[in-house]
Amino acid sequence: RQGDPGSSRFYLSLQDELMRRFGGQQVNDIMQRLKVDEAMPIEMGIVSRLVEQSQTRVEGANFDIRKHLLEYDDVLNTQRSAIYAQRDRIFTKEDLSEDVTEMLRTEVIQRVPKALEAEEGPWELLAWLDKVQPSLNVGRYIFPSYTLHLLLEQVQEQQSDPEGKSVDIVPLLKVAENSLKAEEEHQIRAVNALIDLYQDRLQSIKAERRDAVETFFEGLRDADETDTRTPRELNDELAALTHLPSLRLAPEQQRQFRSDPEEVMPLVIDQVDAALNSQVVTRLVGAVERRLGESLELNHAQVNAADWDQLADQIYTASLATLSKRRERLLGNGAEAKDGQIARDLENALSREKEPLTEKDRLAILQAVRAEVMKPGSAPGAAELQRALQAVRAALSKVEGSLAEEEKEELIDLLEAHLTQSKLQPDRSIQTVEDELAQIEARHRRDLLIRLLLMMPMCTR
Structure with missing residues (x-):
């Protein structure tokens, strides 16, 4: 029974994993040289010490394994704490603008100096920016990526008629x-x-x-x-x-x-x-x-x-x-010659494009507004405002351009707000309509330039 006087004897085979990994072959070689009977118990001091050393090495190896596991667990705990802290902040904080801005600022501070020191220029930085914010199609509008935005600004500045309706493809070809x-x-x-x-x-x-x-x-x-x-x-x-x-x-x-x-x-x-x-x-x-x-x-x-x-x-x-x-x-022979494949593709794309408003459409809308707001005896009331909006809506229903129905409704809503604010004053009302029509045309022209840039793979890859 446990606690009674006596002694214990442990038996260990040379085929045991402990002996095989730590010196079992050495003991087996000694037995072969000395021609020791396999049935005889081995109780020499060298064997006992070898077993003790093997046990010590196994315990040390197991201790190192546990130690490394604890170190890995500490690393995981640190990462887990950081992730959970961010998750809790998302759940509890109403406005995360400052947090997102700080994350972006930290990333940019790390990337910009490295990109500017690169031999080939900041291409990797531009690629990263395009990956962070790629070009997005939201409804009818295109929100360009950072690189595409830079190219768009360059093309817009070099247009021969920046305020006109036509698109000059020479700046696009120069970009290409x-x-x-x-x-x-x-x-x-x-x-x-x-x-x-x-x-x-x-x-x-x-x-x-x-x-x-x-x-x-x-x-x-x-x-x-x-x-x-x-x-x-x-x-x-x-x-x-x-x-x-x-x-x-x-x-x-x-x-x-x-x-x-x-x-x-x-x-x-x-x-x-x-x-x-x-x-x-x-x-x-x-x-x-x-x-x-x-x-x-x-x-x-x-x-x-x-x-x-x-x-x-x-x-x-x-x-x-x-x-x-x-x-x-x-x-072909250069951007000015316009005789290459890119020039032909751009011209074909432009030939298929339709203006949002023709000159006839613009005149009809302006005449409708002018007829209502400049009518003799008209007063700045709700009825007059509705008549002016109905006249604009009737003119919009007959447009020959590519103006979408959603854009027509947006234009009506904007005009209603502006005309209400201007109290149907003739000059301000007509100027408001002209400004809104100009913004629509400018937006269509901008989106057209973006689509043309996206047609040229060398400008977007």
């Missing part, structure tokens, strides 16, 4: 031209980086494969009479070792594996280098073409025969020619 130029500079830097990357990769692979070939021939030199592999088998083994299934040597060269390995090894290395050059060049050309989205139209036979410097020059020249052809196809 500048965008293509910036993209071409970025693409050329990317092509040069790819060339350097693949050159380093080629040198690394060549060094690795040459080591494999040298090790293979060293094994041939050290082979004895027990090595019965045929020349064909040696060739297949070498092809597998160099990861080149196309590696094939003539029968005479295969026989030299045994008779004169020093003679055939340079031939093998040359063939391996040529095959690797072909592989890397093909992959490099494919990577550049995927990057540019266009074919380089290179002669692969000439490219594979060239050394690396010539290859780099050929790919660089072909990339410039490809980008130049694309620019000529999209822009």
Whole structure:
């Protein structure tokens, strides 16, 4: 019974996990050398100490596991507390404008300095801003992203008739031209980086494969009479070792594996280098073409025969020619010429556009208001206001432009508010109507410019 005088004896097998992980094999080797009977209990001091040390190591490992788990739990608790604090703030605080503004301010302060120090300019910052606030279509209106807003301001400032109804596509083409130029500079830097990357990769692979070939021939030199592999088998083994299934040597060269390995090894290395050059060049050309989205139209036979410097020059020249052809196809002879694909697409889009109000529509609406507010003996009362609004509504029902029904109702509501405030004074009433019509046309023109910008992928990607 527990508490009675006596002693305890513990039995531990060499196949126990504790012994297998911490020294069981060592004890087993000792028993084998001493030829100890497996049935004899092992009670030597060295074994007891080994078991004690093993137990200590296991306890230490378990302690470290618990310690790390507690550390991870502390990290999770910190994150959990922060998230819960934000959640509680959302539930209890009515206005979160300051919190959101502070979060944005912190993020911007971190990103702007890094973006301005980047070699290629603040492109990553603009991409992040567009990701935070992409362009949104809300009903009939388009709310542009930050980058699109900058382009829109630039196009609006360069319009030949900023207050007119017509849209000049030359500023749009200049935006496209500048965008293509910036993209071409970025693409050329990317092509040069790819060339350097693949050159380093080629040198690394060549060094690795040459080591494999040298090790293979060293094994041939050290082979004895027990090595019965045929020349064909040696060739297949070498092809597998160099990861080149196309590696094939003539029968005479295969026989030299045994008779004169020093003679055939340079031939093998040359063939391996040529095959690797072909592989890397093909992959490099494919990577550049995927990057540019266009074919380089290179002669692969000439490219594979060239050394690396010539290859780099050929790919660089072909990339410039490809980008130049694309620019000529999209822009023709420049923004002013208007003879490229982009100019034709913009003109086709404009030809399908319909003005929200024609000049006839504007005159009809203004005449309706003028007829009511300037009627002899009219007083600024509710009846007169309703008659003026009905006259405008009747004129709006006959518009020939693309003014939507929702816009007509909005216009009626705005006019009612303004006409009530102006008390049907003729000059102010007519000016109010003219201002509202001008705002509608300006909004339609702005949305049209945004849609035209979105038609040009190089301006939005």
